[in-house]
Amino acid sequence: MHRLIPHAAPPGPACRQALASLQLPHLQALLTLLSPAWNLAVDESRLTPASELAHAKALGLPLVDGLIPWAALAAREAGLAPDAAYAFLTPCHWEIHTQNVFMADPAQLALGEEESRTLLAAMHPYFEEDGLQLHWLRTDTWLVSGEVLRDLPTAALARVCNATVDDWIPRQDAAKLLRRLQNEMQMLLYTHPVNNAREAQRAPTVNAFWLSGTGALDADWHPPQESLTVAADLQSSAANDDAPAWAAAWQALDAGPVLQALDAARQGQPVQLTLASLAHARSFHTAPLSFWARLQRRFSPVNAIAFLQSL
Secondary structure, eight states: OEEEETTSSOSOHHHHHHHTTOOOHHHHHHHHHOEEEEEEEOOTTSSSOHHHHHHHHHHTOOOOTTOOOHHHHHHHHTTOOTTSOEEEEEEEOEEEOSSOEEEOOGGGGOOOHHHHHHHHHHHHHHHHHTTOEEEEEETTEEEEEOGGGTTOOOOOHHHHTTEEOGGGSOOSGGGHHHHHHHHHHHHHHHTOHHHHHHHHTTOOOOOEEEEEEEEOOOTTOOOOSSOEEEOOTTHHHHHTTOHHHHHHHHHHHIIIIIHHHHHHHHTTOOOEEEEEOSSEEEEEESOOOOHHHHHHHHHSOOOHHHHHHTO
16 A cells, blocks of 8 residues: 655645644554664756656656656556557646736636537647647646657656746747747637637636646556555645645545555555655655664654654
């Protein structure tokens, strides 16, 4: 059993303040039982945050900045061509300012399936003309396939959610056609009926897209045998620095999946727990503590909240 909890300590000031008063008794008990396994630290300028690197490490995927093939993995699971190069294409809303471009959380669009499919169909001919194929995956995430995506690093969505996108837009020569498509889609979507209807309802419009998760799966890659569960419970509240929702989601995790892992560890079953933020990831597993680790814990017990604050 391996449980990965991304956004365990988000960067937002409200969530950081709420962290100090969290009550996570089962996490406290579980960390006391487990031994350190590995650590990851990522500079804030990297395209891939530590939470995604930790996930890739657990799956045995290549740890190449900006080229972890998340979209290719999703395509494989959806039954699409396994050897092609893919990217996630996320419909989003950009706020164009004089000095920068800001992207709101794409989840706040709350697109309906009909809206999502209609927009994708309108965009499809433009991408196809450039040798790219669009595939509908779910309302807030589409897939695009094409050779240009095989070696094109892109920034994770977590880097640009509720942030300026200027420094994260790919500038390589291979990305020229994608930047042109971005401009074409902004013009196409500006007067699209779906957006006209959303404006009438005072809902945010779709006026851009974001590419992420680029690359192709290695033909020799196979899913690990170990059971891996990734908790998405903290993602939305962390992205929007919604402290009450984030704290409530953490307490629900503590009372559910974390408690289950604690029970398994107490019964002698193999357990691994990985806690991650955008900057750090630390993994723990059921293994005997060294003499020095036992001595250290005797005089300096594990403090779950202090640990999360250090992420």
